[in-house]
Amino acid sequence: MKKMQYAVIGLGRFGSSLAKELMSLGYEVLGIDKREANVDDMSGVLTHSVQADWNDEDVYRSLGIRNFDCVVIAISEDIQASILAAILCKEQGVKKVVAKAMSDLHGRVLEKIGVERVIFPERDMGVRVAHLLASPSLLDYIELSNHYTIAELAVPSRISGKTLRELNSREKFGCTIVAINKPGEVIVSPSAEDRVYEKDVMVLIGTNQMIERFEQAIH
Structure with missing residues (x-):
């Protein structure tokens, strides 16, 4: 090839x-x-x-x-x-x-x-760094379009052990958890019964406002 x-x-x-x-x-x-x-x-x-x-x-x-x-x-x-x-x-x-x-x-x-x-490397990196500085639990941030963002959030102790069904991020906040990065493995397209624990990282897709509301709710 x-x-x-x-x-x-x-x-x-x-x-x-x-x-x-x-x-x-x-x-x-x-x-x-x-x-x-x-x-x-x-x-x-x-x-x-x-x-x-x-x-x-x-x-x-x-x-x-x-x-x-x-x-x-x-x-x-x-x-x-x-x-x-x-x-x-x-x-x-x-x-x-x-x-x-x-x-x-x-x-x-x-x-x-x-x-x-x-x-726009400088502008995009500036936006990315600003979001990382403004939110302590935000580990990474990538703007997919003018409306949607993909973000990585560290799992706080408050929600450790909860299932995605209990978090209900899509219904309550409009953002979707598309992957869970666990120590040693990554769960892509997790089910509603998958649980998140401290040291896990949630990968979400949604608007900035959706992700921000979800982040505030879990802290």
């Missing part, structure tokens, strides 16, 4: 971290950056790393950029260069373009030119 091939344009902190993680997952990764130091840092780490002007159409053509399964535009210091790189990738026929945005306006422009997925 052919390995997925990724190209990462921009090998700064975000781009290099992403590229290395894709390599660790077993994919082939081409890194492109105009700065020699960044390319040298990735030499021998990625499948290929190339120093080139990321706004030169001929560069993309010579690299066969259209043959990659996904191109990630991780240029962070130049919005104009990021947008132009996205346009050139789309014109070359890249199947999937993912781009990092530095502002909502930047993100809207990227969406307008056909970028399949726009990511």
Whole structure:
């Protein structure tokens, strides 16, 4: 089976971290950056790393950029260069373009030119950390959409030993416990008779308000 091939344009902190993680997952990764130091840092780490002007159409053509399964535009210091790189990738026929945005306006422009997925690493991490700081029992928080969130909550002593039926999170609060992370095992799609204990972690899906009400009720 052919390995997925990724190209990462921009090998700064975000781009290099992403590229290395894709390599660790077993994919082939081409890194492109105009700065020699960044390319040298990735030499021998990625499948290929190339120093080139990321706004030169001929560069993309010579690299066969259209043959990659996904191109990630991780240029962070130049919005104009990021947008132009996205346009050139789309014109070359890249199947999937993912781009990092530095502002909502930047993100809207990227969406307008056909970028399949726009990511906001700094904003999303800021939101995530804020929620973790605001709630001591919240272990992790990921926003799935504008409305729904997946969150991990530590089980407090007050509800230790209770079944999911007794907690009744869905009927009372609207959020659903989709997994229980127990020491040594994970119960996915737990039944109403499964019990939670201290040191367990509940994984919930719901709106921020639903999860917040549930959290307040169990403490």
